[in-house]
Amino acid sequence: MNIKRENALVFWLFLAPVILAFVVVIVVPFFLGAYYSFTNWTSSARADSTVRFIGLENYIGSFKDPAFTYSFGVTVVYTFLNVIFINFVAFSLALLVTSKIKLRKIYRVGFFLPNLIGGLILGYIWQFLFNNALPSLGAVIPFLSDLAQPDNFILGKPATAVIALVIVGTWQYAGYIMMIYIAAIENVPAELHEAAMIDGASPFQRLRAITLPMAAQAFTVTMFLTLVQSFKQFDVNVSLTSGGPSTMFQGKPILGTELLALNIYNTAFLSNNLSMGQARAVIFFLVLAVVSLIQVSINKSKELEL
DSSP, rough: HHHHHHHHHHHHHHHHHHHEEEEIIIIHHHHHHHTTTTTTOOTTOGGGGGGGGGGTHHHHHHHHHHHHHHHHHHHHHHHHHHHHHHHHHHHHHHHHHHHSSSHHHHHHHHHHHHHHHHHHHHHHHHHHHHIIIIIHHHHHHHGGGGGGGGGGGGGGSSSHHHHHHHHHHHHHHHHHHHHHHHOOOHHHHHHHHHHHTTTOOOHHHHHHHHHHIHHHHHHHHHHHHHHHHHHTOOOOHHTTTTSSSSETTTTEETTTTTTTHHHHIIHHHHOOHHHHHHHHHHHHHHHHHHHHHHHHHHHHHHHHHH
């Protein structure tokens, strides 16, 4: 009995610093932020005497704000496209580098490298490519001549700017997701493929009947990771488009590619409305939590079907 108590004591002593850090850095700020979302707190109202409770005004005001509702919608569109493109490209790359192609290990490293580049730097690099490199290529290559036209400026229109964000997000994150798919594909027993080949199954049939069902758990993980990463996108959004270009929504000028994370930042720090930004952060958290739980439950049910 004493040994069990000693082991339990040692266990909690080793775990205590991690729990303390989690409580101080995550739990306490979360509940403080939730409290301040119901107040009129701003950066100029730091004294407790000037902070007063205003109920749901920040939440109601957020949903009445065209910039927030537009930002919410464009984030959903961006997330939907980003999840599809990242997983499609990542799974295709995983199939490529797990085949018998030469230099496949070098390709793995090359495809993974973009994930090591910081989002801010990555955004500035691709901004140069979209603004300078592609128009220059369009000026010398006939079938890309449309890129050299001023009215076809990629980052100058909200629709194409969102596509540009998806392209950059896919280029950065697909290599990381590819590694998860590689682990799942390589874990499929080779005997299953050999038996299918003896029975005359084509590569596509083996992919559909063997690889996809056996890698179902990997899809649950990768879909969750890409969903959360897409919803939380901030650094690339700041450096690539800064939320622009502007557009009209509900009769008001707003930023055309301002995703939710950037909208929360701009509301809190540029507009000096910390409580409103905090309310939007709480909404953001709740939506992301609900969507993630739904996605995981759907994927889990699909795993059982496969």
